[in-house]
Amino acid sequence: MTYIVGLTGGIGSGKTAVSDRFSELGIKVVDADVCARIVVEPGKPALRSIVEHFGNDVLNPDGSLDRAKLRQIVFADEPARKWLETQLHPLIFDEMWNQLQSAESPYAILVSPLLIEAGQTALCQRVLVVDVPEDIQLARATARDANSAEQIKAIMATQASRSLRLEKADDVITNDSDLATLQQRVDTVHQQYLALARTT
Numbered sequence: 001m002t003y004i005v006g007l008t009g010g011i012g013s014g015k016t017a018v019s020d021r022f023s024e025l026g027i028k029v030v031d032a033d034v035c036a037r038i039v040v041e042p043g044k045p046a047l048r049s050i051v052e053h054f055g056n057d058v059l060n061p062d063g064s065l066d067r068a069k070l071r072q073i074v075f076a077d078e079p080a081r082k083w084l085e086t087q088l089h090p091l092i093f094d095e096m097w098n099q100l101q102s103a104e105s106p107y108a109i110l111v112s113p114l115l116i117e118a119g120q121t122a123l124c125q126r127v128l129v130v131d132v133p134e135d136i137q138l139a140r141a142t143a144r145d146a147n148s149a150e151q152i153k154a155i156m157a158t159q160a161s162r163s164l165r166l167e168k169a170d171d172v173i174t175n176d177s178d179l180a181t182l183q184q185r186v187d188t189v190h191q192q193y194l195a196l197a198r199t200t
Contacts, residue, residue, distance in 0.1 A: 002100055003107040003197035004123055008115035008165065009130030011155050012141030014175035014182060018130050019111045021186040028103035032112035032120070035095040039088060040065045049087055054080075075154050089118050097123060107197040116160045116168050125200065128189060129169035132176060134162060 007022075009015045023029045040047045042063045050058060050065065058070045074081035100108050100123065112120050121127055132140075134156070141152045166172060171192070173185045 002103045003125055003193070003200055004100055005107060005109050005193055006115045006121055006124035006127045007109050007111045007130070008113060008127065009132070009175075010134075010137050010159050010162065010165070011113065011152060012137040012139075012144065013130045013132045014140075015111055015113070015130050017175070017179060017182055018128075018173060018186055019109060021183045022109045022190065025187070025190050026105055027190070028100075028105040028108040030096055030099040030103075030108060030110050032092060032096060032110065032114065035092045035099065036088065037067075038095055039091040046087060046091055050084070053083065075151075075158070081158070085118070093118075093120065093123075096120070107193050113159060116165060117158075121168065126170040126193070126196070127168055128171045128173065129165045131162070131166060131169075131172050131174050136176065 007015060007019060009018075019029045019031065040050065047065055050070070054070065054073060058066050058073070060066045070084075074084050096110060096112075100110060110120065110123060112118070115121055115124075115127065137156070138149060138152055141147070141155075142149050160168075171189055173182070173189065175182050
């Protein structure tokens with residue numbers, strides 16, 4: 001049984017920088033966003049359901065899902081978002097589980113922005129939260145994604161609150177400094193997880 005650490009944080013918190021460091025340390029990283037892309041690849045049943053529900057407008061010319069277009073639709077329409085989550089979350093859950101169980105590293109990292117909201121903590125022995133103040137989160141995400149502050153705030157509103165994430169966390173990495181400092185903080189929890197994985 002693989003020892004699994006769930007890694008989460010709000011948009012713009014630095015989850016990717018943290019997961020990249022775990023990967024450099026030889027740890028298997030399973031990314032929920034990558035799994036979400038796999039389950040809607042052309043030819044997959046989920047993509048057919050999405051097109052039946054939303055129409056061909058959500059497809060790119062090559063027949064792949066236009067994720068940006070779909071995101072615009074569902075963030076403006078809560079029932080549509082709920083429908084989509086009902087369709088995709090079980091499929092994403094299965095894909096993540098299969099990838100995690102194939103890990104050959106001492107433990108595995110599950111990276112998911114919706115770890116808490118989608119009940120994915122059920123897969124994990126520990127929860128690691130990357131934490132930043134919300135004003136830094138907003139500034140970083142706006143600069144990185146070329147999205148408006150309003151769009152980023154709308155995404156933040158669908159994610160667990162900072163206080164709820166911290167309440168659910170077993171471990172917290174604060175990402176309020178430079179990359180070298182962040183990597184040192186990852187290295188510290190890595191040693192802790194190696195020890196935990198050996199004793200379970």
